[in-house]
Amino acid sequence: MTLPDLSDSERIALFLDFDGTLVAIADRPDEVQLDLSTRKALMHLDTLLGGAIAIVTGREIAAVDRFLDPLRLSVAGVHGLTRRDAQGHMHTPDNINGGFAAAIERAAWPIMQEYPALFLEYKYGAVALHYRSHPELEQACIALMEAAVDALPGVELKRGKMVVEAKAVGGNKGAAIADYLNEKPFAGRRAVFAGDDVTDEDAFILVNARDGVSIKVGPGETHATYRAAGTGEFLAWLRQLPAKLGG
Ligand SMILES: [Mg+2]
Structure with a gap:
């Protein structure tokens, strides 16, 4: 190629x-x-x-x-x-439910208290958890976001490079x-x-x-x-x- x-x-x-x-x-x-x-x-x-x-x-x-x-x-x-x-x-x-940011914030709060270099990026219809500063936390970050998204109707998980994201479906x-x-x-x-x-x-x-x-x-x-x-x-x-x- x-x-x-x-x-x-x-x-x-x-x-x-x-x-x-x-x-x-x-x-x-x-x-x-x-x-x-x-x-x-x-x-x-x-x-x-x-x-x-x-x-x-x-x-x-x-x-x-x-x-x-x-x-x-x-x-x-x-x-x-x-x-x-x-x-x-x-x-x-239509009907994007943008109200899930607080739920993601709550889910990410404990790990972000422990590792302040992690950060949340707030976007229209999505919240992204970036772990570039702590690649070793990848599995932990994905697991907590998966669990959070599972409990949120109309929200899906998006993976990326050193980032895991909760996004409104659509x-x-x-x-x-x-x-x-x-x-x-x-x-x-x-x-x-x-x-x-x-x-x-x-x-x-x-x-x-x-x-x-x-x-x-x-x-x-x-x-x-x-x-x-x-x-x-x-x-x-x-x-x-x-x-x-x-x-
Ligand atoms: Mg790219």
Whole structure:
């Protein structure tokens, strides 16, 4: 597996994960750095693809906007729970029960008292427990979140790299891409998706089923058909993509 050779003959729609794909993962989510050259490539691709480019991420949409500013792309946030389409319209499931944050807080309280470097990230429709500072606590963190989520109707568990998350049921990355592919300017184009984490597998499966191009960034088992060794190799590929597409 290597990276695909896309050319101007391919009318593509580009879907990109954010953390671990466009930026190297940092100790805390707010510490990641989006390189100027990556931002420039995204701007160039947005123009070349006629807006058929979207970020598909576990983050909130507003957080992605802050990193890309002044570029404003289509974004599916919170693992596809929320989505802003190319026309700027928001799509959010009805009846999200966001009231479970307190229950997660209670469940995580004892371990967070013992290990203050653990932290909770609060998002629209989700609460994430990050244990990057204590990888040895992975099993304990997953177990307590599993138990908490089991007792919460309408809430599901999402695993990620050094993070375990309680999320309102609704959407996933694959479903978000499928929705974009029904809309202008994505419709009729060949989907290309790149991501690095287990939550990206839904999207790889969807893209493969649509005869698209799936790219896994970094090591690990995957349904993707192409692979970059890591963020550095993927970003080098992304930066040369505008020239390949004829820009
Ligand atoms: Mg990622």
